[in-house]
Amino acid sequence: xxxxxxxxxxxxxxxxxxxxxxxxxxxxxxxxxxxxxxxxxxxxxxxxxxxxxxxxxxxxxxxxxxxxxxxxxxxxxxxxxxxxxxxxxxxxxxx
Amino acid sequence: xxxxxxxxxxxxxxxxxxxxxxxxxxxxxxxxxxxxxxxxxxxxxxxxxxxxxxxxxxxxxxxxxxxxxxxxxxxxxxxxxxxxxxxxxxxxxxxxxxxxxxxxxxxxxxxxxxxxxxxxxxxxxxxxxxxxxxxxxxxxxxxxxxxxxxxxxxxxxxxxxxxxxxxxxxxxxxxxxxxxxxxxxxxxxxxxxxxxxxxxxxxxxxxxxxxxxxxxxxxxxxxxxxxxxxxxxxxxxxxxxxxxxxxxxxxxxxxxxxxxxxxxxxxxxxxxxxxxxxxxxxxxxxxxxxxxxxxxxxxxxxxxxxxxxxxxxxxxxxxxxxxxxxxxxxxxxxxxxxxxxxxxxxxxxxxxxxxxxxxxxxxxxxxxxxxxxxxxxxxxxxxxxxxxxxxxxxxxxxxxxxxxxxxxxxxxxxxxxxxxxxxxxxxxxxxxxxxxxxxxxxxxxxxxxxxxxxxxxxxxxxxxxxxxxxxxxxxxxxxxxxxxxxxxxxxx
Numbered sequence: 001x002x003x004x005x006x007x008x009x010x011x012x013x014x015x016x017x018x019x020x021x022x023x024x025x026x027x028x029x030x031x032x033x034x035x036x037x038x039x040x041x042x043x044x045x046x047x048x049x050x051x052x053x054x055x056x057x058x059x060x061x062x063x064x065x066x067x068x069x070x071x072x073x074x075x076x077x078x079x080x081x082x083x084x085x086x087x088x089x090x091x092x093x094x095x
Numbered sequence: 096x097x098x099x100x101x102x103x104x105x106x107x108x109x110x111x112x113x114x115x116x117x118x119x120x121x122x123x124x125x126x127x128x129x130x131x132x133x134x135x136x137x138x139x140x141x142x143x144x145x146x147x148x149x150x151x152x153x154x155x156x157x158x159x160x161x162x163x164x165x166x167x168x169x170x171x172x173x174x175x176x177x178x179x180x181x182x183x184x185x186x187x188x189x190x191x192x193x194x195x196x197x198x199x200x201x202x203x204x205x206x207x208x209x210x211x212x213x214x215x216x217x218x219x220x221x222x223x224x225x226x227x228x229x230x231x232x233x234x235x236x237x238x239x240x241x242x243x244x245x246x247x248x249x250x251x252x253x254x255x256x257x258x259x260x261x262x263x264x265x266x267x268x269x270x271x272x273x274x275x276x277x278x279x280x281x282x283x284x285x286x287x288x289x290x291x292x293x294x295x296x297x298x299x300x301x302x303x304x305x306x307x308x309x310x311x312x313x314x315x316x317x318x319x320x321x322x323x324x325x326x327x328x329x330x331x332x333x334x335x336x337x338x339x340x341x342x343x344x345x346x347x348x349x350x351x352x353x354x355x356x357x358x359x360x361x362x363x364x365x366x367x368x369x370x371x372x373x374x375x376x377x378x379x380x381x382x383x384x385x386x387x388x389x390x391x392x393x394x395x396x397x398x399x400x401x402x403x404x405x406x407x408x409x410x411x412x413x414x415x416x417x418x419x420x421x422x423x424x425x426x427x428x429x430x431x432x433x434x435x436x437x438x439x440x441x442x443x444x445x446x447x448x449x450x451x452x453x454x455x456x457x458x459x460x461x462x463x464x465x466x467x468x469x470x471x472x473x474x475x476x477x478x479x480x481x482x483x484x485x486x487x488x489x490x491x492x493x494x495x496x497x498x499x500x501x502x503x504x505x506x507x508x509x510x511x512x513x514x515x516x517x518x519x520x521x522x523x524x525x526x527x528x529x530x531x532x533x534x535x536x537x538x539x540x541x542x543x544x545x546x547x548x549x550x551x552x553x554x555x556x557x558x559x560x561x562x563x564x565x566x567x568x569x570x571x572x573x574x575x576x577x578x579x580x581x582x583x584x585x586x587x
Binding site (some may be wrong): 090 | 200404443475478480484531
């Protein structure tokens, strides 16, 4: 199967990636070529096969519910493009 | 010293016949000479002084004591790090524009381990952006060139690490391997690369790509050097939830492997059509050498091999789309200058910050995880993954090591596959099965094709059989000199 223009627009929205109009055709074309490649795998009979989420079939290790992080806010916020008063700044979302 | 093994370098430092500052200076000069063209390192001028300062401190530590004790096994030895490893106070770009200005506030577990062993941070190696690629062409910092032929790719995604080690700009380097990113660049660049068993090396502090596949591994010029590197890298770390808690091994003790009676499985599919004649010949000759030492050749069939690339290129993008959602321009990394609102800020930031291949994989991953397609793609790929893994584990009931080419071709020309992602992906066919099953595998040089380009031999083993793989590779390297050859276009 291949993707329609609308589907690619929707994926781009979901993935939060802007696609410029002039990029659209090549993006669509290459996404479709990747989907054609993976199509072969869709036809395999996998009835009764457990999906493999972890290559050693291990389960997530749990740890004690203890504080392991120290307060390093200033160090971490030094990396952000916009901070004020210890807060990360983003465009206004509530009127 | 540029051409010496880690063991030789270590002995020279211990004997005080060279200081770490002198040694590190030699490699830094070599980098300064070659990097403009090869682009194996990202901004080596920014790490130069850090390297020399660390080397000076290593010399002090060594001078400080008459007995060995406090100095680690790599004291004063400069090691290059793929720029996916977080290094405190040093840029960690992951080959991308979005992390171009990111200076890590902490060290990755593996970096800590190297520091503990006494190593010096020589520099940060160029790589395919977010480790997505098999040629190093997806780096924001320009393609790395292959020291054997500068118009060709060094492989990827740890292509900078591979080129640096091959061109004698670094004695050894770290890499990562999600679908072949230590082994394939090692093969293309004529050096050795190891992907350890999933969970053997902590990924804490590595920029995540596909979490059910990512592993960290070393690149070096010999199996013996890989063993020394793995000794430092392997080990339990509670900060990576997939880290396996098991006793530490000394891999250098495994190097003296006995080959007599070792069963070498040769999958028919790994030498099928589509393999370049020079690659086939190199692999066949290596297999003959192993059987001449008493190893037993076992013919295998792994018919599901053809499904490995399709399954991988669903699973890896799916996990990538989730992992890379953290790059939003808010907490770290690039943020677009102009935007209308919050969503627009995200969309423009990510459009500007990610390269084409990264965007493509995020979009594919978003699709295969989206409502209505999840079962048909992602869940199906995870089921096919189990079938492929079961096939491999069954094969290991009949053999101890699976041997074949690391890649179907030798290094291709820069640009040859740049516009055709599917052709690029298909080249990963032999390196993808090991990560799908969580198995260890390594690549060592086993010859040259008619054009003089290195051929890589892959050895794959059972879970946690790194010792056997390194031992078999070491024995082969004691009898051959492919791994000792210096690249023709970067002579010493």
